[in-house]
Amino acid sequence: MVEVVGWGSLPASCVTEAREGMVVYTESDQVTEARSTILELLLANHPDDCLTCDKAGRCSLQDFSYRYGIRKGPFLGERKAYPLDQENPFILRDMSKCILCGKCVRVCSEVVGRNVVDFSFRGFATKVATPLNCGLEEAGCVFCGSCVEVCPVGALSEKQMSGRGRSWQVNSVTTTCPYCGVGCQVNLQVKGNRVVGAKSAGTGINGKHLCIKGRFAYGFIHHPERLTRPLIKRNGQFEEVSWEEALHETGSRLREIKELHGSDALAVLASARITNEENYLLGKLARAALGTNNIDHCARL
Amino acid sequence: MTNSIDEIAGASLILAIGTNTTEAHPVISLRIRKALQRGAKLIVVDPRKTELAELATSHLQLKPGTDIALFNSMARYILGERIWNKEFVAERCEGLEGLRESLGEFTPEYAQTITGIPAALIKETARAYAQAERATILYTMGLTQHACGTDNVLAVANLALLCGQIGRESTGLNPLRGQNNVQGACDMGGLPNVLPGYQQVQDEGNRKIFSGAWGAALSDKPGLTLGEMMDSALQGTLKAMYITGENPILSDADSNHVQKALEKLDFLVVQDMFLTDTAKLADVVLPAASFAEKEGTFTNTERRVQRVRKAIEPIAGAKPDWQIICALAAELGYPMKYAGPKEIFEEITRLTPSYRGISYQRLEKEGIQWPCPSEEHPGTKYLHNQTFVRGKARLTPVNYMQPKELPDEKYPLMLNTGRRLQHYHTGTMTLRTEITQIYGSEKLDINPGMPKT
Numbered sequence: 001m002v003e004v005v006g007w008g009s010l011p012a013s014c015v016t017e018a019r020e021g022m023v024v025y026t027e028s029d030q031v032t033e034a035r036s037t038i039l040e041l042l043l044a045n046h047p048d049d050c051l052t053c054d055k056a057g058r059c060s061l062q063d064f065s066y067r068y069g070i071r072k073g074p075f076l077g078e079r080k081a082y083p084l085d086q087e088n089p090f091i092l093r094d095m096s097k098c099i100l101c102g103k104c105v106r107v108c109s110e111v112v113g114r115n116v117v118d119f120s121f122r123g124f125a126t127k128v129a130t131p132l133n134c135g136l137e138e139a140g141c142v143f144c145g146s147c148v149e150v151c152p153v154g155a156l157s158e159k160q161m162s163g164r165g166r167s168w169q170v171n172s173v174t175t176t177c178p179y180c181g182v183g184c185q186v187n188l189q190v191k192g193n194r195v196v197g198a199k200s201a202g203t204g205i206n207g208k209h210l211c212i213k214g215r216f217a218y219g220f221i222h223h224p225e226r227l228t229r230p231l232i233k234r235n236g237q238f239e240e241v242s243w244e245e246a247l248h249e250t251g252s253r254l255r256e257i258k259e260l261h262g263s264d265a266l267a268v269l270a271s272a273r274i275t276n277e278e279n280y281l282l283g284k285l286a287r288a289a290l291g292t293n294n295i296d297h298c299a300r301l
Numbered sequence: 302m303t304n305s306i307d308e309i310a311g312a313s314l315i316l317a318i319g320t321n322t323t324e325a326h327p328v329i330s331l332r333i334r335k336a337l338q339r340g341a342k343l344i345v346v347d348p349r350k351t352e353l354a355e356l357a358t359s360h361l362q363l364k365p366g367t368d369i370a371l372f373n374s375m376a377r378y379i380l381g382e383r384i385w386n387k388e389f390v391a392e393r394c395e396g397l398e399g400l401r402e403s404l405g406e407f408t409p410e411y412a413q414t415i416t417g418i419p420a421a422l423i424k425e426t427a428r429a430y431a432q433a434e435r436a437t438i439l440y441t442m443g444l445t446q447h448a449c450g451t452d453n454v455l456a457v458a459n460l461a462l463l464c465g466q467i468g469r470e471s472t473g474l475n476p477l478r479g480q481n482n483v484q485g486a487c488d489m490g491g492l493p494n495v496l497p498g499y500q501q502v503q504d505e506g507n508r509k510i511f512s513g514a515w516g517a518a519l520s521d522k523p524g525l526t527l528g529e530m531m532d533s534a535l536q537g538t539l540k541a542m543y544i545t546g547e548n549p550i551l552s553d554a555d556s557n558h559v560q561k562a563l564e565k566l567d568f569l570v571v572q573d574m575f576l577t578d579t580a581k582l583a584d585v586v587l588p589a590a591s592f593a594e595k596e597g598t599f600t601n602t603e604r605r606v607q608r609v610r611k612a613i614e615p616i617a618g619a620k621p622d623w624q625i626i627c628a629l630a631a632e633l634g635y636p637m638k639y640a641g642p643k644e645i646f647e648e649i650t651r652l653t654p655s656y657r658g659i660s661y662q663r664l665e666k667e668g669i670q671w672p673c674p675s676e677e678h679p680g681t682k683y684l685h686n687q688t689f690v691r692g693k694a695r696l697t698p699v700n701y702m703q704p705k706e707l708p709d710e711k712y713p714l715m716l717n718t719g720r721r722l723q724h725y726h727t728g729t730m731t732l733r734t735e736i737t738q739i740y741g742s743e744k745l746d747i748n749p750g751m752p753k754t
Contacts, residue, residue: 183601251632275597
């Protein structure tokens with residue numbers, strides 16, 4: 001909210017059109033006093049959970065309370081205590097922390113078009129809820145996570161990242177999603193040598209949005225079935241071997257077949273999953289090293 | 302895509318053909334919703350009542366495999382009603398008379414008998430498309446994965462050309478590509494007939510440039526396509542394959558055929574993150590790093606080249622594919638030495654005119670859409686603005702043919718494949734994530750009206 005000279009009330013800046021000659025103060029005494037009171041009211045009905053809350057360090061309520069020096073104080077009274085909803089594997093819903101800003105309701109309705117949640121009940125009992133308080137999945141949620149992305153407090157968070165690191169311990173690396181061809185920009189959340197989660201990068205074609213795969217499907221990176229040693233099949237069984245041995249075996253067999261049957265007895269399948277640089281090298285390997293144009297990939301299908 | 306993803310929101314009419322966008326390209330579907338909010342018409346052509354079909358102004362629920370009959374009849378109606386874009390066709394296309402002659406029998410009434418779509422709806426759709434201010438066509442595998450897939454696309458291209466609905470903002474032909482770097486794999490010459498940048502291998506000039514840069518003589522004989530590779534392996538003429546990041550046992554049609562072909566090879570190398578069904582058949586398996594463990598670039602469906610950045614060190618024992626390929630080249634007596642992907646990319650830009658102006662430094666800020674011929678060039682938002690690559694666009698007559706396999710007494714049902722929102726391709730990655738907790742295995746959808754047999 002801001003102060004406009006000559007206006008009786010403090011309008012919300014995001015819904016007020018600028019007009020010719022308008023004089024606007026964004027941090028006047030009147031503005032900061034109003035903001036402080038609102039923060040006191042919000043804090044009165046908020047759990048003191050910053051010590052364990054995963055949102056700490058990237059929470060707007062925390063940031064603004066710090067900025068205006070607000071502590072819990074004058075408006076103590078009844079507090080909401082809703083059970084933690086952790087029934088789906090992706091989105092943790094702690095409605096006791098909700099400040100009823102309505103961003104999740106609007107993004108779900110106006111951008112994603114699914115209307116999974118809305119305000120229910122009235123007055124102090126007002127709550128963002130699914131129809132009949134059912135689980136998100138049952139309510140038709142597609143787990144795009146846009147609501148988590150816009151939630152300013154700890155009401156909605158990524159379950160996968162819960163307890164996996166405070167926000168300031170986690171590095172953010174901007175990269176391109178490895179799934180479909182849209183090329184969404186994601187910020188991988190990295191702690192130590194582990195990818196603990198992902199957020200939208202807020203840039204590129206996707207902005208704040210991703211889909212269930214781009215936001216939540218990174219468990220494969222550290223999956224125990226990842227191959228960690230080259231394998232050579234001997235007598236029908238795979239044996240773990242060194243890189244030197246595997247590469248030497250591959251090179252000598254390919255050379256042997258080339259000498260015996262010619263270059264066109266060899267073929268390479270490139271990949272729609274690996275990088276441009278790697279596909280380029282595969283083309284170079286097929287054409288210059290193996291001597292064949294036998295290279296294709298699944299775009300053919 | 303001839304246009305950019307962002308431009309979809311600006312279209313006044315969207316003709317979505319065989320694309321289950323809300324599941325296969327969820328973030329693109331947000332742009333379709335935005336267009337609808339702005340008042341655009343959405344016409345969905347799909348045998349299934351998808352979520353997109355439910356959002357549509359009209360749904361043309363055609364019988365599977367009858368696309369050409371539909372689009373030919375739309376073209377015939379547009380010509381008959383004289384509502385085609387005469388100026389555009391005269392200036393920028395050739396072959397109008399040939400097309401007109403080829404459309405003889407395709408009245409909307411005739412198309413109705415083939416497609417099952419009422420003739421009145423075909424006419425209404427044709428008129429709406431021809432007269433739209435900015436019409437954009439979106440399509441995916443529903444149009445292309447047919448025995449007549451290429452002809453299907455040509456029939457759609459004819460329609461776009463006839464109506465001049467291409468080469469402008471929010472106006473064009475837009476295949477939504479299914480994989481993170483399927484565009485890039487094609488751009489980089491991962492195809493049997495072209496070098497990077499779609500430069501034909503049969504062209505002597507192209508070969509001369511590349512053999513100079515690569516220091517090796519190059520074959521002028523176009524190679525085998527993926528399907529031909531499998532056939533040749535079965536026939537015994539193809540002896541060895543090197544497969545990277547691909548699982549054809551699951552992704553190609555006719556799994557048994559592919560399995561037999563791969564088993565027949567003298568030598569098979571598979572490079573992947575996991576022991577896929579394809580890798581299980583290999584003689585040697587090389588463990589590759591994931592996208593999070595390496596540097597590089599992917600090119601998305603709107604031709605945008607974007608950075609891939611290393612977030613973590615490779616999982617113990619695995620190596621980035623580029624390092625494996627270089628090490629293998631050395632074993633083959635053809636050393637390829639690079640300090641890293643950046644150096645490889647610089648070599649790519651020297652040899653690929655459409656990528657020439659792109660550099661890692663420029664990509665640091667944001668992705669760039671090719672063609673980008675010089676360092677000063679901002680990249681290209683939409684294609685074919687002034688001219689087509691071959692000069693004038695060709696209107697190509699296409700004939701309707703029935704699908705190769707139709708239901709019969711023994712096999713009375715038609716099975717259609719598609720993508721689920723929750724999973725991806727052969728499931729090598731998504732089946733190893735928390736997604737399995739809500740969607741653990743594939744399901745078969747059957748029309749409830751189908752008699753139980």
